[in-house]
Amino acid sequence: MRAIFTSLALVTLSSSVLSLPSERRDDGSTLTEIQALNFALSLEHFQYYFYQRLYQYGSQDFSNAGLPPWTPGRYAQISSHELTHAQFLENILGDKAVQPCTYNFPDTDPRSFVKTSNIVEAIASSAYTSLTKYISNPDYAIAISSIHSVEARHSAWINADVRLGAAWSTAFDAPLSVSQLYTMMSTFIASCPSSNSPPPVKIFPVLTFPANVVPGQTVQVSFSSATPEHGSQRLYAWFISGFEALVIPLHDDMTVTIPNTLQGFVFSVITNSREAVSDDATVAGPAFLLFDYDYQGNDQSLPM
Known part of the structure; x- marks a missing residue:
């Protein structure tokens, strides 16, 4: 994996990686x-x-x-x-x-x-x-x-x-x-019709963010997974934008600070790994987030 930069001052553990998607989050899928x-x-x-x-x-x-x-x-x-x-x-x-x-x-x-x-x-x-x-x-x-x-x-x-x-x-x-x-x-x-072959996929719990969140804001997320295997694990919030992924620890109270560098379409996934956002590591999500910005690259708070 080729790390372009790895510092983010918001939290003690975070990373930003620009790399080929397969290097960062190979999902192991085998679709024909x-x-x-x-x-x-x-x-x-x-x-x-x-x-x-x-x-x-x-x-x-x-x-x-x-x-x-x-x-x-x-x-x-x-x-x-x-x-x-x-x-x-x-x-x-x-x-x-x-x-x-x-x-x-x-x-x-x-x-x-x-x-x-x-x-x-x-x-x-x-x-x-x-x-x-x-x-x-x-x-x-x-x-x-x-x-x-x-x-x-x-x-x-x-x-x-x-x-x-x-x-x-x-x-x-x-x-x-x-x-x-x-x-x-x-x-x-x-x-779906019973005649359809089920897609060879997993369906993860729905991940929910509060409405109208903005970069830099600390928010509480929620998801429906309360299964025992996740109860004592350290969880991480991934913010995926293009080929860039930021990963930040999720606090015990289910809060996370949204990185203030994010712009445009962002998909957030909760995982039990800080190394990969693979299907095996995914706990909930993705959630879709949108952070508008103007022609000068400045944050532009518009409702979706």
């Missing part, structure tokens, strides 16, 4: 190419059915929420993209293709719709970054790469044009393990 393509299809179903919720809101609802009048039209285009992606993957997979699940999305108005879309696209960008290593067919690899670039544009548009924040986070997208990605997706999934 078909499983990887089906994971991508599951993701596209997930996105398409979320964007169908757009049509429960009218254009005036978006205007009343203070959003640009062209917002619904752009979201409709994104919805069309996700349907096209799903159909494309279904054509590749044929009778092996998984079917859509039943979803439970939390949006109740245009503002919460925008907030959820931000999370959905963050998951998508990370997922396509991670899935490329399972694709051996060069034509499929090009297709996955092409979809990824469009998903990244969706994310940039949501952040820059709708939320008036930063269009990107760091020089890299953050690759998570497929188990960590599916854990985030599963919070929005009510049930």
Whole structure:
């Protein structure tokens, strides 16, 4: 592992590492190419059915929420993209293709719709970054790469044009393990068809941060895992942004100080190891955090 810098004054034990993801957090996954393509299809179903919720809101609802009048039209285009992606993957997979699940999305108005879309696209960008290593067919690899670039544009548009924040986070997208990605997706999934082959993943306990946290703030986190094997272990909070990961001890009262250097999309994972954020070490999470910044790189406290 190539350590670029290893000091952080917030706590006595911390590190910051910029390295290849496999050097830092190899998840040990062994997806076949078909499983990887089906994971991508599951993701596209997930996105398409979320964007169908757009049509429960009218254009005036978006205007009343203070959003640009062209917002619904752009979201409709994104919805069309996700349907096209799903159909494309279904054509590749044929009778092996998984079917859509039943979803439970939390949006109740245009503002919460925008907030959820931000999370959905963050998951998508990370997922396509991670899935490329399972694709051996060069034509499929090009297709996955092409979809990824469009998903990244969706994310940039949501952040820059709708939320008036930063269009990107760091020089890299953050690759998570497929188990960590599916854990985030599963919070929005009510049930899946019995005909679908279960994805070869673990689902970790949900990790929750208080609302509207900011870098430098000390916060108390929570997660549903109260299993005995974690009761006496030292736990660590990882903050993953691009290829950079900061790891900080979690205090006994479940508080942690958020590093004040974080910007953009950040995924936080609780582990029982300060050396790796692998599936074997993961206790809870990931949680999605967003720390906006302006064109000069200064913190910009915007609601999601």
